[in-house]
Amino acid sequence: MFAEERRAAIVEILKGGNSVYVAELCKKFGVSEATIRRDLAVLERMRLLKRTHGGAVPTTFGLESSFEEKRVQNLDLKAMIGRAAASLVNDDETILLDAGTTTLQIALNLRGRRITVATNCIDVANAFIDDPAVEVWLLGGILRKKPRSLVGFLANEALNALHFDKVFLAANAVHVKLGATTPNMLEAETKRRMLMAGEEKILVSDHSKLGLGGICRICDLEELDLLITDIYADRGMASEIERKIKVLYAGEGGAIA
Amino acid sequence: MFAEERRAAIVEILKGGNSVYVAELCKKFGVSEATIRRDLAVLERMRLLKRTHGGAVPTTFGLESSFEEKRVQNLDLKAMIGRAAASLVNDDETILLDAGTTTLQIALNLRGRRITVATNCIDVANAFIDDPAVEVWLLGGILRKKPRSLVGFLANEALNALHFDKVFLAANAVHVKLGATTPNMLEAETKRRMLMAGEEKILVSDHSKLGLGGICRICDLEELDLLITDIYADRGMASEIERKIKVLYAGEGGAIA
DNA sequence: TTATAAGATGCATAAACGAGCAAAATCAAT
DNA sequence: ATTGATTTTGCTCGTTTATGCATCTTATAA
Structure with missing residues (x-):
């Protein structure tokens, strides 16, 4: 899997409205935390997500997100x-x-x-x-x-x-x-x-x-x-x-x- | 096989939404990596695919379009x-x-x-x-x-x-x-x-x-x-x-x- | 506050890439 | 067929990229 694909997949996960943990992504893609953090960094620069401590949340495009990150049930x-x-x-x-x-x-x-x-x-x-x-x-x-x-x-x-x-x-x-x-x-x-x-x-x-x-x-x-x-x-x-x-x-x- | 045919075949592979590796294409067509890279470069200029490190992904991959956050003038x-x-x-x-x-x-x-x-x-x-x-x-x-x-x-x-x-x-x-x-x-x-x-x-x-x-x-x-x-x-x-x-x-x- | 988890940074490594050049193939005319 | 021009291909080598690891710094929560 290419970095590009991995990043697209991360964005896809977030499009469902959920937040993601770094550890979760590591396991899912079988790469180190450093790699995931680098991915999140570039995606954040592209405004495709917002990094948090431990992971990332979707961008509520616009302003400082009021994203009350309750995870979607089921x-x-x-x-x-x-x-x-x-x-x-x-x-x-x-x-x-x-x-x-x-x-x-x-x-x-x-x-x-x-x-x-x-x-x-x-x-x-x-x-x-x-x-x-x-x-x-x-x-x-x-x-x-x-x-x-x-x-x-x-x-x-x-x-x-x-x-x-x-x-x-x-x-x-x-x-x-x-x-x-x-x-x-x-x-x-x-x-x-x-x-x-x-x-x-x-x-x-x-x-x-x-x-x-x-x-x-x-x-x-x-x-x-x-x-x-x-x-x-x-x-x-x-x-x-x-x-x-x-x-x-x-x-x-x-x-x- | 002509270069044209090979390139058409590459595009065809990507049409299914799959990504391809350079090495994979080398083996498939029996040509060197340099040739495949040249093909990919040509096809990328034609916007028929997007190159990545190690291969290529379809252009309809999503990231690119969101990325063009053209900055607001004035x-x-x-x-x-x-x-x-x-x-x-x-x-x-x-x-x-x-x-x-x-x-x-x-x-x-x-x-x-x-x-x-x-x-x-x-x-x-x-x-x-x-x-x-x-x-x-x-x-x-x-x-x-x-x-x-x-x-x-x-x-x-x-x-x-x-x-x-x-x-x-x-x-x-x-x-x-x-x-x-x-x-x-x-x-x-x-x-x-x-x-x-x-x-x-x-x-x-x-x-x-x-x-x-x-x-x-x-x-x-x-x-x-x-x-x-x-x-x-x-x-x-x-x-x-x-x-x-x-x-x-x-x-x-x-x-x- | 401290303890702990997460993140940043620098470095090492392997794989992939680009450019230039030479060999090979193709083509166009004789 | 032969010759020369053009295109395509493959190879080498220096450079870049992606990734992981170790270390240091920062953030979160008790």
Whole structure:
């Protein structure tokens, strides 16, 4: 592996929103800490990341990052779900991607594809910023600063005027009876509109959110066409869910129906 | 095998997204390392690959594009203009900020203020990502990846529904006769809509753009309320412009009328 | 504050590179 | 075929780059 490749891979890791440790990178690439530090130094000069004591964090391009570095939970699971979801997308389709860490993984797996992607998340839009193949539409709206999503009137109005082949929705909780839920009312409303704007409605959620209930209902599971979760989902709960909606289980090798 | 064939074959190998080693290519084609290096040099000049120590990687590797952080021209002047512009904004106002490096400087000088900012630029929105005081609205639209701005139908529709106390517009060229212009038609259309959505219409432009003409006209200078430029503006041109529009000259200490 | 982990710096080494030159291959005319 | 011009190729050698190690300095946390 070339230095160039290694550096690109480091940037790729950080694009998922995670921070990385020097030791972690050493192990992953089988090189010394000195080499990793040199890599991080050049990447920092390129503004592709920000070094910290022990590793590096993504650049929140702009200013001294307020990056509250809580690591993304279940990132590897989300990456698997992202790969599985991306594999469902065909060339020349129009895709609507919800805001969220899982949908960001879908975005990363769609880079280079000949598709049109609309989203209400600036991180998702940014995943394609150096990708000439993908046409990106950003829905407008009020900027929610924590999840970096756009919600509210502008987003809803924009969604009224648009239609997509597939919509990939994220939810904070997925429950057999309560359906898909989220803690924020504005988010819920925008998510409902997103569903309406999509031909094929796909919900993505790693297994940790299954069985949980939130405050604001987005929709019942019957209203959706497909749920993509991971192979660590509880079998009992899974079979209950499967009575209401088709489920895909993403794993190392690929997805199983 | 001809050199041409060999080079085509090398490009073909890289097309799959793989990297190649010089030694590997030597063996494969039965030629010396010097020959392979010459091939790689030729192909790199044709932008068909990117050389690394030991081999080459495909050009679509990502790092390169992010790396071209072309440095902003006249950044210090733009910062002065940004300070001057920001000083015109009052608390509780609603502000519309155009996309551009100068308007980004305005945004940086508005951090912490109790205002609402709408923009069609993700960099401007990001300037407030860690600022709880400023409420940010992002207009939707097609993401233009080089200037990182949002234009087109969604942006225009959103602007129809909104109204702001002040709009700060950026232009690529400002001319006494031709007015404010920009090279991109979609941008021009969205900028026109932005003007319509603002009560007070303010154009910002450092002196290097004065006297230049672009392809797409945004508006005549008479349609605007104020031009903010810097103190290095040519006096002759400045006095001509002043016959059509009020001008503010930003300098080290502050702005002079 | 001190203890500990992480980072910076200088140096050594091996691999890769670039330039120049000569040999070999190719081509264009006779 | 022969000759000469041009291009391509391979080789050598001095230079550069990438990397790891040892040592010294700095940052973080108890």
